[in-house]
Amino acid sequence: MKYYSLNHNAPKVSFQEAVIQGLASDKGLYFPETIMPLGEAFFETIENLSNEEIAFEAIKQFVGDEIPENILKEIITETLCFNFPVVMVEKDIYSLELFHGPTMAFKDVGARFMSRCLAYFNRDKKDNKNTVLVATSGDTGGAVASGFLGVKGVDVIILYPSGKVSDIQERQLTTLGQNITALEVDGVFDDCQDMVKKAFLDADLKDKNLTSANSINIARWLPQMFYFFFAYKALKKQNKPLIFSCPSGNFGNICAGIIAKKMGLPIEHFVASTNVNDTVPRFLENGTYAPKPSKTTISNAMDVGNPSNFIRIQEMYQNDLKQFKKDFSAFTFSDEETLEAMKYIYNTDGYIAEPHGAVGYLGLKKELQNHENAIGIFLETAHPIKFLDTVEPTLNIKLPIPPQIESVMDKEKVSIKIKTYEDLKAFLQK
Numbered sequence: 001m002k003y004y005s006l007n008h009n010a011p012k013v014s015f016q017e018a019v020i021q022g023l024a025s026d027k028g029l030y031f032p033e034t035i036m037p038l039g040e041a042f043f044e045t046i047e048n049l050s051n052e053e054i055a056f057e058a059i060k061q062f063v064g065d066e067i068p069e070n071i072l073k074e075i076i077t078e079t080l081c082f083n084f085p086v087v088m089v090e091k092d093i094y095s096l097e098l099f100h101g102p103t104m105a106f107k108d109v110g111a112r113f114m115s116r117c118l119a120y121f122n123r124d125k126k127d128n129k130n131t132v133l134v135a136t137s138g139d140t141g142g143a144v145a146s147g148f149l150g151v152k153g154v155d156v157i158i159l160y161p162s163g164k165v166s167d168i169q170e171r172q173l174t175t176l177g178q179n180i181t182a183l184e185v186d187g188v189f190d191d192c193q194d195m196v197k198k199a200f201l202d203a204d205l206k207d208k209n210l211t212s213a214n215s216i217n218i219a220r221w222l223p224q225m226f227y228f229f230f231a232y233k234a235l236k237k238q239n240k241p242l243i244f245s246c247p248s249g250n251f252g253n254i255c256a257g258i259i260a261k262k263m264g265l266p267i268e269h270f271v272a273s274t275n276v277n278d279t280v281p282r283f284l285e286n287g288t289y290a291p292k293p294s295k296t297t298i299s300n301a302m303d304v305g306n307p308s309n310f311i312r313i314q315e316m317y318q319n320d321l322k323q324f325k326k327d328f329s330a331f332t333f334s335d336e337e338t339l340e341a342m343k344y345i346y347n348t349d350g351y352i353a354e355p356h357g358a359v360g361y362l363g364l365k366k367e368l369q370n371h372e373n374a375i376g377i378f379l380e381t382a383h384p385i386k387f388l389d390t391v392e393p394t395l396n397i398k399l400p401i402p403p404q405i406e407s408v409m410d411k412e413k414v415s416i417k418i419k420t421y422e423d424l425k426a427f428l429q430k
């Protein structure tokens with residue numbers, strides 16, 4: 001499989017090259033040259049397949065022959081080492097729980113898959129290390145740190161906005177040590193992301209073999225399509241149209257869902273649910289894509305002013321705004337609405353949603369008004385414990401600490417403070 005740059009000014013590359021480079025030389029995101037439907041037989045018999053078998057069928061065309069089948073299967077088995085329950089919250093409303101992994105964030109899947117692909121591509125290299133550079137608004141950092149911990153031939157450097165991630169999130173990315181370093185940036189998430197993008201294009205850093213582990217990297221982004229197949233498998237026998245609502249920040253997750261639909265997965269409609277960082281909802285309303293600096297909210301993993309994957313979604317619709325709007329809606333919600341939704345879901349349904357999931361729930365409810373007889377699924381992208389500062393006082397409950405989190409609570413935070421791109425560059429060059 002070849003990948004082309006969405007800026008159309010760089011050579012086409014293999015899966016391996018796209019994973020190692022992250023971003024194309026013309027600053028464009030990579031996109032697969034073809035997306036082949038999986039065929040009816042696959043969907044007709046999906047309930048007989050394990051998650052690993054489904055994932056293998058879904059991803060193999062994107063990897064091609066660059067990783068041998070048996071190794072790709074091993075990578076998938078190690079990636080999917082936990083469950084993806086579909087939990088009924090209300091009649092015809094389900095939560096797809098993506099938070100049962102090692103860092104209790106849905107990004108565990110992408111991070112685990114990517115790190116193992118990179119380790120495979122580095123298998124014969126002696127001292128030619130890759131450096132993974134990643135900006136995080138919250139959960140990416142912890143998932144990447146955990147996913148890459150101890151992976152041979154890869155150093156991981158994580159940039160996060162100082163004071164803008166939760167205590168648990170910060171611990172998850174600053175306490176691991178080994179090949180993981182955390183840089184604490186005096187700024188917001190967009191500053192971190194800009195620094196990372198700049199470093200990739202800096203000729204002085206060419207010899208550092210920098211790559212990204214944000215959802216701009218295809219090996220982080222594509223495996224997220226698995227979730228939609230798993231939910232379909234769980235709900236198929238109800239034989240109703242499916243509407244997915246994704247709490248969206250960089251729009252990688254929802255974009256992977258749209259790829260799954262292109263591969264034939266019967267999804268009726270997507271809802272991108274955002275907090276007040278509403279660049280995409282505004283685009284759908286007035287047709288102008290006008291990014292804004294990000295605003296801080298209680299759903300901080302979605303505090304993104306210029307969602308990097310939106311261009312991939314636009315690529316799939318080729319400016320056909322009519323078809324796009326038929327498949328896709330986007331709604332924005334304030335922190336107040338999010339808190340109200342969390343209380344409602346808890347008091348009425350007995351379900352604990354954290355702020356990102358609650359934003360997803362709100363978008364889903366709004367869209368379902370336009371679809372009779374459909375089933376709605378919102379993606380619950382983090383465990384409530386990761387946002388306990390919001391969840392506990394809002395719901396007036398005390399959450400037990402799961403073992404995955406317990407293990408980082410008493411470890412010492414180690415970070416290096418930086419302010420500017422020059423600080424980052426100096427660190428990388430030393």
Ligand SMILES: *Cc1c(COP(=O)(O)O)cnc(C)c1O
Nearest residue numbers: 139248249250251252253301381
């Ligand atoms: C990253 C993240 C999101 C947003 O996902 P995107 O793919 O960037 O749209 C939502 N919720 C949580 C908890 C996250 O960590």
